[in-house]
Amino acid sequence: MVDPEARMAAIVQDEIAPLRDPLPTAVHLRGPERAGLAERFAPTDPLPGAELTAHPRVARVVRSRKFQFLLILPNQIIFWTVIFVGLLGTAVPGLNFGAAITWYVWFCLVFVMMVVVGRAWCAMCPFGGFAEWVQRRSFFTRTQKALGLGRTFPEPLARVGFLIPVASFLVLTWIEEFFNIAGPGNPADTSWMVVGIVASALAFFLVFERRTFCRYVCPLTTLIGTVGSMGSVAGFRTRDREVCLTCRTKDCMRGGTDGFGCPWYTWPGSADSNLYCGLCSECYKACPEGNVGLFLHKPLTSVVAPRRRRADVAWGIALLWGLVLYQQFNATNAFAAAETWLDAHLGFPHYPNPIDYLGMIAAGALAFAAIAALIAKGVASPAVDFARPGRFLERTSRFRAFFVPMAYGLIPVMGADYFARQLPKFFQHAPRVVPAVADIAGLSSTRSSVYRFSIMTNGWIVVVQVAVVCLGALAAAWATWRITSKELVPISDHKVAVRVATVGVALACGAAAAVLYVLMHAAD
């Protein structure tokens, strides 16, 4: 059998008087810049053998326009059920399907998906998915005209990157704590929270273009993006960067015949992490050259390898770290005493007091930043000119040169800490989903043995929590070591000291979180 492709290569094309389009004659585009390109992307480019879409069956599934629709549909059904059952069903949280599925199972599964896959939840999210269906006026077909105003997110807000979604996550968490929604408390509150997220998403999708909500506003986007960068899915990447560089249409960005332009403002040709890949597969469908593939990479690659580090991501990680520490600390006896004192003096007699809520989160974040600043001061080479003026996302300084990479190194322990916090609800109450489903048909009660069944006892749960945090701390230490060796050692005068200091900070963070779990258990 002669290889058809080899034979095709020998075919002479257009040897007989072709028609010529005069337009290309007049177009003299500058050549794209390639200086430093190979070094820039070599550490983050996945190996060709790690392409999932090289397998025809996977390619066929991902190529289908129904791919994302079928991912979203089950979650869509579940969350509309959550809304209606939460509002109309039993007031017993453990028996109400809405509250039970959301807080005993969903949040925990989202974390598992993040750590393993990255933004898998974003690909199947029913909130953004629903709004996107409306915006595109289609469940899955490629439409040309969007519904809504199609505006771009205001530049001043876009310039702070992840800080707006971090703020919205902090606000949502405060509301959740205030109303005890995730306790879970009144199931109707869970429904209203979901309705609020869906309505916000819909409003943003109708005013702004693409997935502006998911990229700039969604409360979960920073958490999923950062924790997801530990995952083993690199996302949709270019197969041959040269093809992308010389592409004259950029269908993956603008939209092509078969796919929409990237809803996440990402270009496979320059993606160096999975941070902003929503795994929607639109670029894969749109690329006219078939030059995009879905790749795997080693865990933590998107944490360790990228050269472009963002200050907004770093501050986001620090604030999320502050939040999870607050959530642990507020379950300890020490916090109870402090809060009583604060409530009495600030006149806010309800948990959580916004002053101590924000104050402690800020303290956690600033403490980490202060440690980074101290390390920078102690080890940074005076010969290096760190300062580059600019706006928030652009400027550089000695502090940022150390703080930002160190914050990336904190991701594994931060992610592990959030995951560990979800474990008690899962291990103690996840089986309640079964009677909650039965309760929709009125066939269950709190006397059911399944309702009272726990997967694990409290003591063992703490052991698992500490183990998870320790695992996260070890991963953070490894990531920090790699990042430090690559980025901080070259700009430091004390090579050993910087390694010890940064890795020590990562381990210390893990130790603090682990100790807090023990203290929380003691308080229980």
Add this chain to the structure above:
Amino acid sequence: MTVLDEATLESSPVVRPQVRVLVDRCAGCQECVIRCPAAALHMDTVTWVAVADSDACVGCRQCVRTCPYSAITVEGPIVVAERHEPAQARPASLLGDLSEVRSGFGTWAEALAEAQRCLACPDPTCVRGCPAHNDVPAFIAAVRDRDLARAHEVLRATSVLPDVCARVCNQAAQCEGACTWSLAGGIPVAIGRLERFVADQLPVPPPSTPPGRGGEAGGDVLSVGIVGAGPAGIGAAWELLEAGAEVTVYERDECPGGLLGWGIPDFTLPEEIAARPWRQLEAAGVDLRCDTEILPDDLGALLAEHDAVVLANGAGEPLRLRVPGAELDGVVDATSFLRGAKAALEPGGGRLDFCSSLGLHLGHGGTPPLVLVLGAGNTAMDVARSAIRLGLRALCVDWLEERFALARPDELDEARREGVEVRFSRTLARLTGEGRVAQAFLSSTAQARPEDRPKVLRRAPEVVDVGLVVMAMGYRNDPAFAAVAPGTPQRPKVDGLPDRRWTASGVLAAPASGASHRDPVGRLALRREQGLWAAAFAPRDRLYVAGDALVGPSTVVEAMAQGRRAAAALLSARPTRPGRRRPGGARRVLVCYESRGGRTARAAQEIAAVLADHDHSVRSLSIDRVGPLELASADVVVVGTWVEGLVVARVGPAKGTVAWLAGLPRLAGKTAGIFCTFSVAPRGTLPAVRRVLEAKGADVVAQAAFGPGELGTEPTSFGPAGFAAELASRLARDGVPAALAFDRRA
């Protein structure tokens, strides 16, 4: 937006444009970097985002328009010198005056100063805006180098009427409307005037016929008949003549040129310029047969006489408003008025006699009679301005609102300055008179949006005393020709996803030029592009159509460009009339396929490889990569699809293929083959594809369905290789029969 030149900027350096890259959203795709005319953007190798140098920025905002993610903003002025506007001719009296109203650049200094304003954009949107796609930056660069011969050479690649187009084109809706300065809200480069300067300073070179042409008359020389000697006919004849074809042009009128000859008054297009193309074409050997009208029934005989025919007879049926009194004397159409006025205004042409023949008597000292012109487009303006030069008064009425009207703003200004009264939001309700029109009743109209049809308001109509009514609302195609040229006239419309190279250039970005009337200039250009490519496809075997005959009333430059495109397609297809041997044996085969799992693609490759082994020139492309250029350049189209459906339910061609087939142009004269790949059964897949292709005019000569057994690793005579071999054998014979020569279905 202010326009500043370099001198102003040097004296006040604070007003430079400020470029900002939103680093959060910049994906490092370099779309801005490769298109920036000022090289003000480059890449940061660490962060891999674009970095702007505001000191180099000229404020053209090309980067803003081309960034896929809206990650760049430019604030501040445009850095460009002011455009030089030569004064228009304003004679003391317009009576009988035929001097050209619009002036060109009179000196090299003026032309060079204007040429310096051109940025020579790497992705020049002006070229897309030009219906003929003149390489504007290249010819302006030649002007900058004072090399007029090179400028002509550049223009010649896309246009044979630079002197005419420079005068009659509405550049504000074409090249100048799409100039990057214009898209940025500034004043565009005077491309039209620079083109005119080139043509004024150095005469347009005549057609260059190949040496020895005519020596083989009656041999293998391509013989082409062209119906109509207007701009489309000129474009086609020029192209064919230069390629060595024998060209015979049949013109209904006694003089060639069509609209250029009788339709455009001398004060816009001087007679000398309008007659230039035919003077050169006749001298180069075109057989021009004037006073020869070709009727639809004559086309068959013409196709028997020539290898191919280009139908370029325009859209000459005047539209008439059916109102009470329209049958009265003194109601004429624009064509007859313009023809008569043109002759009457020539020296010794009998101006008064012409007016008398229209029933208009010009007294001495009294108020001249009023000519009511219905419409406010190009033709209406020409009628009204000619009337003024005949010593009459003129009133144009248009039922569109002025802001939505089709009138050229510059032409409207000129007409009003010459004394033409133009009233918008008015329509003629009825005409009255004793045997001859005496009064016109004008009703008011209202129109909220450009796409709305104006509504006639119920108010008392305004009564105007008129001496003559000229209906100048436009023209339409002769419906009799639609039967012999299926699918004509086409109405190009922009829907679906435009070619992304056009999107990437930024010409489609909003807001587009404000000078392009109702539509953004990019959408206008896209519509013209569809018409241009439509000219490359024969609606009937060996019959090509171009110009107004193809797309309805359009413009001189569009018609000329379509004529050239039709001629190029014709030369590319090398048709032969019955009884003549087709030159050469190799065919250009385009294998287009839609593949889901890869089997159809592999079958397509195998077919392409076998056809290539038979010395045919073969391209194999996925259907989403098949554009008009690829289709027009093919003699044989092989279409492959996978079979979609659920075993027995809704089994047929893949939906993508169905949509693609529906959007195909006419494929008359092209040979087609069909294949499909299936897992269970193809059922009606092949007949469905065949029906569409035959409806488009293609001759389907082979079809085959390949199941899993025929798509193995080894080529078999039952598989794609066998199908391709059979198809090749059919192509090797002259005269492909319409009946299926090869039919293998599962």
